[in-house]
Amino acid sequence: MDEVTLEEAFGRIERKKDDIIAVLDHIWEHPELGYKEWNTHKYLKKKYEDLGYIVHEVGDIPGFYIDIDTGKEGPTVAVFSEMDALHIPEHPESDKATGAVHACGHHTQLAATYGTAIGLKDKDLLSKLSGKIRLFAVPCEEIVNGPFYDGLLRNKTVKFLGGKKEFIYRGLLEGVDIAFMIHGGAKGFGVSKGWDGNINKRYIFEGKTSHVASPFNGLNTMNAALVAMNAANALRERSVDALHMRYYANVVDNGGGAPNNVPMRTVVDVGLRALTVKKLEEMSRDVDRAYIAGAYSQGVRLEIQTTMGYCPRRESRPLQLVFLDVAKRLFPKEEISDTENTSAGVSDIGDISSLIPTVHAFIGDGGPSNHTVKFHIIDKYRMGVTAAKEQVGVLLELLGDNAAKAKEIMEEYKPTFARREDYLAFEEKYTKTLKAVDYDADGKVLFKGE
Ligand SMILES: [Zn+2]
Ligand SMILES: [Zn+2]
Numbered sequence: 001m002d003e004v005t006l007e008e009a010f011g012r013i014e015r016k017k018d019d020i021i022a023v024l025d026h027i028w029e030h031p032e033l034g035y036k037e038w039n040t041h042k043y044l045k046k047k048y049e050d051l052g053y054i055v056h057e058v059g060d061i062p063g064f065y066i067d068i069d070t071g072k073e074g075p076t077v078a079v080f081s082e083m084d085a086l087h088i089p090e091h092p093e094s095d096k097a098t099g100a101v102h103a104c105g106h107h108t109q110l111a112a113t114y115g116t117a118i119g120l121k122d123k124d125l126l127s128k129l130s131g132k133i134r135l136f137a138v139p140c141e142e143i144v145n146g147p148f149y150d151g152l153l154r155n156k157t158v159k160f161l162g163g164k165k166e167f168i169y170r171g172l173l174e175g176v177d178i179a180f181m182i183h184g185g186a187k188g189f190g191v192s193k194g195w196d197g198n199i200n201k202r203y204i205f206e207g208k209t210s211h212v213a214s215p216f217n218g219l220n221t222m223n224a225a226l227v228a229m230n231a232a233n234a235l236r237e238r239s240v241d242a243l244h245m246r247y248y249a250n251v252v253d254n255g256g257g258a259p260n261n262v263p264m265r266t267v268v269d270v271g272l273r274a275l276t277v278k279k280l281e282e283m284s285r286d287v288d289r290a291y292i293a294g295a296y297s298q299g300v301r302l303e304i305q306t307t308m309g310y311c312p313r314r315e316s317r318p319l320q321l322v323f324l325d326v327a328k329r330l331f332p333k334e335e336i337s338d339t340e341n342t343s344a345g346v347s348d349i350g351d352i353s354s355l356i357p358t359v360h361a362f363i364g365d366g367g368p369s370n371h372t373v374k375f376h377i378i379d380k381y382r383m384g385v386t387a388a389k390e391q392v393g394v395l396l397e398l399l400g401d402n403a404a405k406a407k408e409i410m411e412e413y414k415p416t417f418a419r420r421e422d423y424l425a426f427e428e429k430y431t432k433t434l435k436a437v438d439y440d441a442d443g444k445v446l447f448k449g450e
Pocket of ligand 1: 104
């Protein structure tokens with residue numbers, strides 16, 4: 001994009017910097033937890049409408065998008081901003097009633113994306129671009145649980161607890177070709193190679209109780225769980241470090257049995273993480289086998305509840321290069337990082353990245369780490385205003401020149417799932433309940449599937 005157009009867009013953002021920082025402050029002061037972001041939704045809807053945009057609301061859950069059409073044929077690029085806060089009641093600035101606080105810095109994303117809408121509010125500018133821009137405000141990125149969320153799933157209000165997954169499911173990403181977002185992180189600006197995906201398991205062992213004085217009359221589920229955990233631990237030596245495999249288990253329920261009874265029910269929650277979908281699938285199969293072995297060895301029943309978490313975050317390298325190019329204008333050279341680092345963290349942006357070319361970049365002001373009781377923003381200008389400029393700069397680079405760059409990025413990308421249907425089928429496969437080990441009337445073991 002030519003220098004003048006870029007500077008004009010940056011200038012529009014700069015002139016409204018107080019407005020952008022006011023949005024950042026307002027949302028920090030009114031934090032809301034996942035799928036409860038209704039006040040944030042209403043506040044932002046009004047702000048976008050005041051700019052003259054049409055807000056497309058999702059409806060029964062918080063969240064919306066606005067479309068900015070250049071009027072010319074071309075790809076659609078989505079920008080994500082996340083709406084949810086974290087539950088950290090110990091944080092001094094948390095909401096006293098709900099314990100919510102924006103300790104992951106999502107409020108800065110909402111301000112930056114609002115700033116992006118300001119930067120694009122110009123007919124002359126849009127006439128130099130091709131395609132469409134879709135700005136998203138998405139609910140519920142953080143991992144949540146509890147009765148409210150069980151209710152949302154039970155009532156079928158949502159299919160997924162990750163907002164971006166839910167948006168894919170609802171078809172809101174249909175026709176979107178490229179996506180990106182900028183999340184708060186360490187000081188400066190950077191891109192990294194990716195993150196893990198995850199699958200959650202609940203293993204429920206059911207046996208038979210008896211007095212501990214006559215354990216031979218019982219079927220001890222704790223023993224079955226211990227065999228299973230040892231078998232699963234033994235799989236660790238097969239993990240490849242570069243793939244960031246993680247296995248962690250937690251006994252959550254012993255059935256409330258008395259200490260002098262053989263435990264007839266043991267429940268173990270397990271988390272699995274890996275850097276590729278293929279590795280995740282292997283882990284799911286192998287760890288299931290270990291738990292099946294535990295149940296079989298003690299002659300107890302086993303139910304396996306599998307829930308797909310988030311897909312691994314993959315990054316589009318050519319799209320990263322556009323980000324780094326724009327960042328050179330906005331950040332000191334020594335603060336720009338471009339690393340091959342990966343981590344065992346997870347996010348629902350991973351699911352987006354399995355379908356279309358995606359970048360999840362980081363911006364940071366050097367303040368306290370996110371997810372901690374000390375977290376707060378020390379440089380609101382950078383996190384709101386500079387981030388808005390970065391996003392606008394990237395959009396102009398992608399969609400200028402007949403969207404040549406965007407098309408090149410789409411060309412290079414190989415999806416994990418070719419179509420949304422394939423993605424949903426995969427989710428279905430890894431979200432199920434299976435009576436994995438059972439016995440017939442004669443006590444003969446029945447194995448059901450893997
Ligand atoms: Zn976050
Ligand atoms: Zn977070």
